[in-house]
Amino acid sequence: MVKDLAITVLVENTAWGRDLLGEHGLAWWIEADGHRILFDTGQGYVLKHNAKQLDISLNAAEAIVLSHGHDDHAGGLSDVLAECGAEVDLYLHPDTLKPKYSPRGEIGAPLRDADELERRVRRLVVTAEPMQVVPGVWLTGTIPRTHPLEDTGGSFWHDRDRQEIDRLLDDRSLFIETSKGLVVVLGCAHSGVINTLDYIADLTGVRRIYAVMGGMHLLRANRERLQATVDALSRYEVQHVGANHCTGTKAISFFWERLLDRCFECRVGTRFEVRD
Template sequence: MPNRLEVTVLVENQPLGRGLLGEHGLAFHLRADGREVLFDTGQGLALAHNAEALGIDLAALGTVVLSHGHYDHAGGLPLVLARCGPADVYLHRAALAAKFNRDGKDIGAPAAALAALGAARVHEVAAPTEILPGLYASGPVPRRHAFEDTGGPFYRDPGKVEEDPVTDDQALYALLPEGVVVLLGCCHAGVVNTLDYIGELTGGQPVHAVIGGTHLLRAGEERLARTADLLARLDVRLLAPNHCTGLNAQCYLRRRFPDRYAEAPAGTRFVFGKAG
């Protein structure tokens, strides 16, 4: 497992303060024992600016992981790969497919992002995959809880004939001395489905932190309550939902977990593991 993990929210809807940009998107910069990973890339509008402002050198990246193929997570790929060269890129093959929202609008990875992958070392993630020692991509998450949905509907065609279950959705998780740290892109598979699956993969190791997008934007009271009940049962010590969580869900979770809840706008940094 990593001795130390630094997680910086590089792109998010809101900036932490002056000098940073917000955009509808998400990107995390990870530094694990001196090695650097980018989890998602945002739309690509704020990425370079925020990286420079936060002292993060995109050229030092060796690995990029995509949570799924929506534009607000994959749009920055051309910029990232232009800066760091032929990096290892981990994604599910469905991340490359066409994607549309409830209005028939194209929300898939931009053509430039797909083209940029031609110069990368692409690894298709079809099952849990170790990215670095102790750092894993979950791969596709089994959908076992019927009360959770994708937060859509989403579609595979502009005519909205074929619904898209967002099978490419995956989380990133790290095994650390404090417990498991889970990073979520949009969590279209559902928070409960995802945490249940990661618990299965880790043999029930305690979950220390859950950070990222939860797509509870349109969740009703029952789903919010059942999600919070699981977080309570898992005794999660740090909960930092952002991006697509939605204000109502954020307020609900803050009320349920007042001492464990943290904001996570662009510029926020979390440090886990041993100091130094």
């Protein structure tokens, strides 16, 4: 269980504070009892700048985790590895290494050659199974898709000709054990927020989730799905909800209207802490 937790938003669509920059992407700096994890890297344009402004040393990371293989989460990987690759463990799902396309074209991770990655990091961990990254901080495995209202949030393929559908099985989240309950950090939640929370609850046996933050890919969600998501957050007694990145303005407004002061703004520069 983590006794001293701090989560800082390094990359997000919007910025909070002087001299910080936003981009369409997401990256988190997680400090857990002295361990440091970089969760996603954004597109790569603002990560190093924001880290410097926030007095965060990326070369202090001992692990880098990618939530999935889209370029707005994995685009900055090569730059980060140039700084600290020899000292970090890199965690990937096998499908993160596959080509990825959307209606706007290729959107896969720029660096996805397994041999090159293995040369550039201390340890490359490619797995679809849940595993502990550092004590008290866990990475989900492939998240089962069971809720009838949830989908990936768009059309995605593994090939340019749009013949092989990408179900985004590499979409994963982090969850952190604290005395106040689990803290869940999402990438894009292409698996669905409800599916993700249900899976984490099944993995851990814990039915109390203290905080959920990250991208929820609800841009196209109808009112029924939004309400089902709010109901799930309430069912798990979530006290803090920081929806950002790909969640969408409509969905974020829906959450704020119904969850009120349980919501918090989650921009570049936001710092979320849990301490015993």
